[in-house]
Amino acid sequence: MIQQPVLYIVIPCYNEEEVLPITAPMFREKLRQLVAQGAISEKSRILFVNDGSKDGTWEIIQGLARQDEHYLGICQSRNRGHQNAVLAGLMEAKDRADITISIDCDGQDDIHAMDRMVEAYVKGSEVVYGVRSRRDTDTFFKRFTAEGFYHLMRWMGAEVVFNHADYRLISSRVLQEFANFKEVNLFLRGLIPLVGFPSTCVYYERRERLAGKSHYPLRKMLALAFNGITSLSVKPIRMITALGCVVSVLGFLAVIWAIVMAVLGKTIAGWASTVCIICFLGGIQLLSLGVIGEYIGKIYLETKQRPRYIISQRTYDGGPEAPEKDCQ
Secondary structure, eight states: OOOOOOEEEEEEESSOTTTHHHHHHHHHHHHHHHHHTTSSOTTOEEEEEEOSOSSSHHHHHHHHHHHOTTEEEEEESSOOOHHHHHHHHHHHHTTTOSEEEEOOTTSOSOTTHHHHHHHHHHTTOSEEEEEESOOTTSOHHHHHHHHHHHHHHHHTTOOOOTTEEEEEEEEHHHHHHHTTOOOSSOOHHHHHHHHOSOEEEEEEOOOOOSSSOOSOOHHHHHHHHHHHHHHHOOHHHHHHHHHHHHHHHHHHHHHHHHHHHHHHTOOOOOHHHHHHHHHHHHHHHHHHHHHHHHHHHHHHHHHHTOOSEEEEEETTTTBTTOOOEEEO
16 A cells, blocks of 8 residues: 655745735645545645744744644744745755645645646656746736746756746655755755756646735846856856957957058047947946856855754744754
8 A cells, every 4th residue: 555645835925914814724725635535644734934024924824833733834033035935944844744845825826736746746756846837917028027037047057947936846855865955045946956856847827816915026036037047057157258258359359450540540539439449348347247246246155154044933843932943
């Protein structure tokens, strides 16, 4: 008889007091259905990760944990961002569960895709990516920029799954190996494929947010995209090198041209042309220094080896008075 896997549904939360009371029962019902079908063990749980919320999110999580043992919660000591919150939940669950499914708590991702994810795991896949089949609910600008980002990441040499965010199933075996990745600058959708192991995709349609507002405005999306590119690829630095070579060749040719014109007595004093050349070269130099500085900054942060998250409270460690615990 095949033993049913223990599933932990990992749900990062930041200021979600409006949507959490709506989606928490949905996740509980899905867990109940999977248990009833014999797909997962009764020991499966829902693990909420409070990412330093400033509203009543943690209090709601604590209330849910008191009402039902299937709800668990951990609280970070401060806001560390979505990627670190997901990582905290995965690392917390890796020794407790056979499989984990990470999903946002806003209700946009189709929770019924979990059935197919678990089926794929039973058939041998250690990682199952939830992939959006289409982006009809997005604005044209968001759809264009999001798809452009995935194409850019691939062109930069990063191994990412097209139209996949952070809705995925990961086996404990993969998480044990992933724990050896010590990057401070996290971009999980690019790091998970680097671990390897058999993987597949499950396609689903994404809906509108059930309540509350998105915590990923354009500024944060651009920051995540830039962090992903610089964390997974050195191609921008190679492009700077290539650009420097091209500009150097053009500059060398311009020097030869200037000398020839001076010898022939055809030089014309031109203020505009001089300013344009100086501005062009100055702009390229500043841009190049900025990109190089971004990489140096990441190296600086990595060498400090600061903890990527700190769990201050757990609902299953004695409630709100639980002692602080540092986690790498």
